[in-house]
Amino acid sequence: MRGEFSFIERFLSAFPRARVPLGPGDDCAVLPPSRGQTCVTTDAVVEDVHFTRAHFSPEDIGHKALAVNLSDLAAMGATPRWFVCAVALPRDFPGRELSRLARGMAALAREHRVALVGGNFTSARELSLTITAAGELKRPALTRGGGRPGHLLYVSGTLGEARLGLNLLREGRRRGAAIQRQRRPQPRVALGLLASRFASAGMDLSDGLAQDLGHLCEASGVGAEVELSHLPMSSAVRQALGWEGALEGGEDYELLLAVPPEQVAAFERACARAGERVTAVGLLTRARRRVLRDPQGRLIPPPPGFDHFRVRPPVD
């Protein structure tokens, strides 16, 4: 009775029927023609790399798998439209946990009105979820490569929370704002859409500001100066991790944006009206190096960022 098809039905039952020409159940989904350009991204969460079953509820895992993909769409200024989900399940994975996982994913999908149109189940030694998500562009995509010298750098929300949450989980803590940020990242979809009216470049902060800013600078052919004293951090992060936490902590899923000076006033007004918190943390420079300035005005080199293959130990 533990067949592939009962898993599929169990999973699908958490989601509303997709309003597309053909949803899950056939060899492919069929989607309507798209008037505008489409953004597509694929991202996976893997057991013991991006989550552990000891520290994440099934709902958390389902949420996070979709959130990291919606964050990529947000970063381009796209409106999420559909996604497919490939699930790899250990043979002993309990069916009721799969239902909870689907419900966590479905709640976030509902919030962003994005439709599950297809998927795949396979067995595997470890649980993983690989999602491909697509969004519609109404304006030109916000890429990493549009930044120019003199453009201001903004980040949304606060930084370092997800890393602090990870540390607290490892210490045995189970509740609190930082842990919630680690378990349930919130993709900045509305901000991405807003930013696409003003910003010259953008990306999401999945690997930590230090590393992600490097990607933006490289793609834009510029350098950057970041004022450490401007980095938005909660007092808990400031106390526990200091600047390094904000710079190196991955998985915040906030947005990093470059805004031309002539757009800054309108961008900040629009953010304030929309209730979106953004903070100017520096600017792009012609000199192609990244400079961090501490509150005493001293230059410090950018620390290495987050890289699954290099520096990140699994949660354990």
Next chain:
Amino acid sequence: MRGEFSFIERFLSAFPRARVPLGPGDDCAVLPPSRGQTCVTTDAVVEDVHFTRAHFSPEDIGHKALAVNLSDLAAMGATPRWFVCAVALPRDFPGRELSRLARGMAALAREHRVALVGGNFTSARELSLTITAAGELKRPALTRGGGRPGHLLYVSGTLGEARLGLNLLREGRRRGAAIQRQRRPQPRVALGLLASRFASAGMDLSDGLAQDLGHLCEASGVGAEVELSHLPMSSAVRQALGWEGALEGGEDYELLLAVPPEQVAAFERACARAGERVTAVGLLTRARRRVLRDPQGRLIPPPPGFDHFRVRPPVD
């Protein structure tokens, strides 16, 4: 030096640059508006479930990961356009094997003129590749649900080869036509496109004819009669596995098609002209049960199909 980014570069270098507004390297790919409907599918191949590194070369693995997805597009009559590839790699996976894997995938992509537009790398305990592929429809999609009583059932190519290949690999054999079919399934893209002009229903044979025919019948609300003596098999399969091999052997990635009687002559002519081998193996019936008829005219019940969670042991 074994960072995520060197893996990405190594992988991408096997593929030509995608002719889309924005290819790999940003948060999302950007695709042009689509005039027609789009088919989307996602499918994964997992180490020790769909392949073993002992029996599959890296090129085989890359080929198979893409082939199983293109086969789903073929089944709907779609022309492959783009795909994204999420790679989960054990930490000790050699970089040169990743290059070979990418080359195997790229060769098949080139053959079908389908563009790699994005991807993701993560570490994991076992190697897996999860691809999402999209194709363009020029006619209405060939679904599983369009079959009607009286429509003829066709299968392409020969059946049971991939299962025979799997058995031979387990016995220690390394070469031969059946092993090649297991390692390098050929998605029937041209046939799917052709069939969409004539057929009422279609799907690909990934789980074995017995099980897949059940899905087509269920979706179409019909039953079926299959003549075992008509099943196309090589003499090697006939000898080694008998009818059961053709019925139960998964992973052939041939097409199963239902064709209305008034289209049969034109369909067969078009297949002959195109050099596509198809064989009429039975017909759909009003009575909603599946009947197999052996060469002596005796009825036999359909055997259980291939199900990762139920019957399929890993290759070992």
